Amino acid sequence: MTDDAGPRGNTDREAGSGQDTEKETKIHAQLKEGSLKLYELEKELPAPDAIRVRREYIEKETGANLRKVGIFSIDVERVVKRNCENMIGTVQIPLGVAGPILVKGENAQGHYYLPLATTEGALVASVNRGCSAITKAGGADVRILHDGMTRAPVFAARSIVHAKEVTDWVMAHRDEIKTAAESTTSHGKMTDITTYIAGTSVFIRLEFDTKDAMGMNMVTIASAKVAEMIAHATGAQLIALSGNMCDDKKPAAINTIMGRGRGVVAGVKLSHELIQKVLKTDAKTLHEVNYRKNLIGSARAGSLGFNAHASNIVAAMFIACGQDAAHAGDGGTCMTTIDLLDDGVYVAVTLPTLPVGTVGGGTGVDCQHECLNMLGVAGSGNPPGKNAKKLAEIIGAGVLAGELSLIGALAAQHLARAHQQLGRG
Amino acid sequence: MTDDAGPRGNTDREAGSGQDTEKETKIHAQLKEGSLKLYELEKELPAPDAIRVRREYIEKETGANLRKVGIFSIDVERVVKRNCENMIGTVQIPLGVAGPILVKGENAQGHYYLPLATTEGALVASVNRGCSAITKAGGADVRILHDGMTRAPVFAARSIVHAKEVTDWVMAHRDEIKTAAESTTSHGKMTDITTYIAGTSVFIRLEFDTKDAMGMNMVTIASAKVAEMIAHATGAQLIALSGNMCDDKKPAAINTIMGRGRGVVAGVKLSHELIQKVLKTDAKTLHEVNYRKNLIGSARAGSLGFNAHASNIVAAMFIACGQDAAHAGDGGTCMTTIDLLDDGVYVAVTLPTLPVGTVGGGTGVDCQHECLNMLGVAGSGNPPGKNAKKLAEIIGAGVLAGELSLIGALAAQHLARAHQQLGRG
Amino acid sequence: MTDDAGPRGNTDREAGSGQDTEKETKIHAQLKEGSLKLYELEKELPAPDAIRVRREYIEKETGANLRKVGIFSIDVERVVKRNCENMIGTVQIPLGVAGPILVKGENAQGHYYLPLATTEGALVASVNRGCSAITKAGGADVRILHDGMTRAPVFAARSIVHAKEVTDWVMAHRDEIKTAAESTTSHGKMTDITTYIAGTSVFIRLEFDTKDAMGMNMVTIASAKVAEMIAHATGAQLIALSGNMCDDKKPAAINTIMGRGRGVVAGVKLSHELIQKVLKTDAKTLHEVNYRKNLIGSARAGSLGFNAHASNIVAAMFIACGQDAAHAGDGGTCMTTIDLLDDGVYVAVTLPTLPVGTVGGGTGVDCQHECLNMLGVAGSGNPPGKNAKKLAEIIGAGVLAGELSLIGALAAQHLARAHQQLGRG
């Protein structure tokens, strides 16, 4: 193993490392007695050592062997500051590729290999089959439907009369609010502001174009500034910077209806021949599976999601690409539609809320950065925002591939069974 | 670095490996011309080599350097068969620990360090603070509310009369259905069956005790058997083995109301003193933040989730512990409540649907297995099911810690601002 | 006009009635000064006079002429005790009929004229057209999907541990609870009990077969008995007899999924010829309107209802038949499906929650009783429950007629427009 490639400094008890000295022995004792906190280790030791010592401490405390966790190759200096406190190593998620898939977006154009980090067997294979169908069909059209990250502070008003005065004030001072909001960021632009009243609670939902960032931090900082301004001017009391009408990391109709982050729609037309050849089923069956499962079944279940397994693809690509994995659930609100045409089907996925970015967050962690590079979207785009939109478009195409493949499989199985039934009859 | 610890065989171009021979050159050519598929590499080469060759091919095709992706320590023999097709390496997710947290469940009892795989800065620190508050308060009570994985095939009936006959037949043959279902599994037990009609669509929702497995595969196989039986007996046509009333990986009221997988509730009482000391706020403010944000805000947003950021903790623990990351969104349907008491507050989180397991899926991947070991829940429990319930309880406690900490932070911030406002006034 | 038919005693200032005497003058003065309350008039005067005096008082206070309100023919003795306090007269709602419609239910079988009380022009005509199509097609099949009225008291537990103990106690004492519940009613039977926990809040949802009554009162009384028993045995504190998991008069997924009151499904097959002749459109267009409007549109809107205007028919029939008009919104959760067949379409409506009864509530008011008689369902059925189910089935068929007609009209219009567009092209 060459030096520069090796996961240096974080395998257990490396020979001759010389770290296992007095200092560390003392640190262990301090941790044990509580005079030193686990999270303070980075103050005492270089990051790789802090991680190792912490891991060893956890091993002792829990009796677990954490050897594989302790072997990693990513550069941790930045990670311990920006991405993860109390770090003890990494978890390695198997990374597969699906594709190539031909994407015809406004930003992403060309053939892409999709990075999918997953432990769910068959997922990569399934997406791969969908990519093949789409590419053979001439590619997936993709369009951005929405582009704006939101944050909605909540205020307490003294009465409903006061609540109305607050929202009136806000709507009358949109320009000042925009100026104040944008003073906190060099990139973001405030694009919308809506107000909601629920009794004495007032919600101000601010929306920003956050360019290549997913933008939640940017928007939170801007919202703090705006919230202070509103509280000062109206006498409303700020209760929480996030009032859940944002609505972050919770499935919510406000997001599916109005959008949050990037919203995308992707579609492809498949001929009868292609359906038969790649998916081993027919147009009518594909349509019926989608109709009874994704539309009627989801409706009957009181669901906010009308798809087969969109969040599988979103989760796998989010993890691979350094996106916030807690947002993967947003993929679950996808709506998949299959229109029956004379000459085949038109399959589409509509993803109202995909909070993605190519700068900030986990995008700078080494492996994740490499995955973004695979898609040609690492870092800032030109113009700013283009890379994040590109990523959203590619994920949209990936979801289309995944939906197509699973619905096709269900349909083929169903056909198979129908045949069996006939045979028995 | 000792031999057995090293990520041997998958760093690029290892000196003297000798693999880069004629055979591989030929394979590259075949891949390029399409006569060999990327997914066929494991048939030609040992898994580590197949992964490396595939990665090199992707590097060439995309121009991306995937060096860090290519360095990993997990054993890939099993992974390429069970967890990930078309593998090119791994993505390393930073792993932090929070805790110890004292958990007082029916299954999990004691102090635990929580493994959190995340790239979201401040998350581990936040959960850590919550763990501290909970442990100081005497620990988190946790109870299992529900234990049953579901699958709901959808059938087409000829008419609504036929649809009703199908559901009548099913309810009259529960015992035979149970026998048939359980004949497909050595562990699972069918625990419930409910039927739903939507026009001519009939949904049969089967629920199983899947012991230590998350159970979706087990349940799918059993459902296939049952579905065939129903179709044969009633003449209804099976449309899809999953009819979205399961409802898997989509936010759905049916899951939040009736539960899916393990449902858990966790709670802790905090005294005024502790609130002040650890969270730097007071009982009334904590209550008000939760009331206006998590209850009123979420309600006003048409949300199925009434929490601050539960899916952050669920996602981070799911990824660390080899759970299906696409289920992390289920954490978003958590309901957090803060009751105001004379002597403090009672904080609780109710998670109606946590699909977790300690065997199968990603739980056998090395790093993930180590994380499960940290919690003492790797593999089958004694009795079977105990480990999965333990894991669910620990995650429930972790979510409680996360909610407490973020709501506390919002509340403290709000107090700070209130003070600022007063100062200005 | 014959004496017994006349709205005697409540027209204004009838000649020679002699009531306008000293006593009433005194009463007016007492009302004015507040020593007598408006609702106390029935203690002083016979019901018709009390109504008249109250109306005259309101006329004076508001300056409004309420002459038409004051003319009515219903017997008010019972009404003022059971249906309406502070009565000043009646509001006359125009009553139209649609039909005959052939209904093929399990309880309702034959041709029916549907009574529709409405002020919405075109509604009766529209339903009438739907009835015609259905009857020509051989009638509407209807089935009862669910039969059970619910009430869900909410309790406060001391902790989540206590909450779990409460639900455990309830599930372990189902038989005693059933006995206690049924001791409060001569007709009702407890058919199900489910429990839900949300933090320290415990919800016990009780379901009853209420025979021919809509049953909410019956169920509330039984729930009071059960709630007391649970509180006494477990130490949980009863917070409200109705805890909104019932869920009464609010649109809620728990009702659409699990049913409340009577749930019905109605369906009919229409041939291509009939679609063309009666609805002036074709199968494919009918299907597409339903697909894009009722399924995709409603899903995109975050709706719990997937229909065109089901609540129009439910409201009009509920008002005509003395049902609780505040339940009419439950009709809005209907799901309408149109399956495309080789030889036409199969149209169905699924109404998960129709709280109807033929005894109690407004069913005994004279006009309403007459409307129930039109359908042959007034009073108790034989066996008990049959009349209420019959009514539910007939309303289900009526909704089917209404949906068919409006969707047909939209489809025909769309065709017309398509033609216009072609003409222009």
Next chain:
Amino acid sequence: MTDDAGPRGNTDREAGSGQDTEKETKIHAQLKEGSLKLYELEKELPAPDAIRVRREYIEKETGANLRKVGIFSIDVERVVKRNCENMIGTVQIPLGVAGPILVKGENAQGHYYLPLATTEGALVASVNRGCSAITKAGGADVRILHDGMTRAPVFAARSIVHAKEVTDWVMAHRDEIKTAAESTTSHGKMTDITTYIAGTSVFIRLEFDTKDAMGMNMVTIASAKVAEMIAHATGAQLIALSGNMCDDKKPAAINTIMGRGRGVVAGVKLSHELIQKVLKTDAKTLHEVNYRKNLIGSARAGSLGFNAHASNIVAAMFIACGQDAAHAGDGGTCMTTIDLLDDGVYVAVTLPTLPVGTVGGGTGVDCQHECLNMLGVAGSGNPPGKNAKKLAEIIGAGVLAGELSLIGALAAQHLARAHQQLGRG
């Protein structure tokens, strides 16, 4: 009975009316044989006679006596043309009054008696008690949150690319669309336009200020014009003038979030003394009932409504005031909040969607017109729109009264029970 007050011409078999002649005998025969349709009677006879003959025919066909249905006093000439086809009489709904209630809106200011048409015993008494509490507390503040009726046609696009072109075209031609829309109405003003894509389905949601009309017809006519324009310009195919993102008469998050018709919020502060005196409970208990029932219970039930029984009041006032009763379900989406203050509670109801009007629809029917007169809101307001807003504000105050009273009753009962429990302990 004086002539002009009597329900002339529609009681059964009036002596000497002379109508029962040959002509009618012939008509009966024609109806029987089907050569004359029931709905054609108004062409043959004056409205009162047509109604009578039709009723007599229904009586014969069904065997039901419809005497009370046949006695009415409203003028039917206009009703048979505008409000109800196939009319056979009326249904009389008992009308009670609650109040006076002091309303402090922006449009409605003063004391009002609320007309409530209902057959649900105790409702009027309950609202009356709430009115008393509110008036004693100094009146209900009310504000209009939203004013705009919507219609959302749905179009089919050829692909998602085409779908995006359609929405782009619409947003680029807002001014022309507004001009076209407003050309169809003398009163309405287009106030907003939003677009939604779901695969190949495109929804254009148009919002109008409809002044004193509820406005659904006005908006539908304007939407037809706009839809034609869009279809012509973009080549998208109009599928249905109403695409269910309106969303009319279905419970939908889009309406609760964005509003439809008039949205109102009403609130009142109650002192400890008043709570004790009028509601026989205390602030803390009131708060807790609302917290556990209306917020937590509804959330746990997957409900779009967070109230106790708002639709009871909305239904009773809608029926009394000639509003569309099928909209009463919209009241069910009300959110009721009770904030605990040092000196009492602040109670508020937020009704996001109240589709009301004072002209058109059922507002011109005699009894209903009288009820509107009781509130001083019949006909067009000055300026236009003022009467409809006034009505919305008064209904909002009425809902506040109803909520306060029922929550108070639940709270008092709960206290009583708590006492009982103590006694037993």
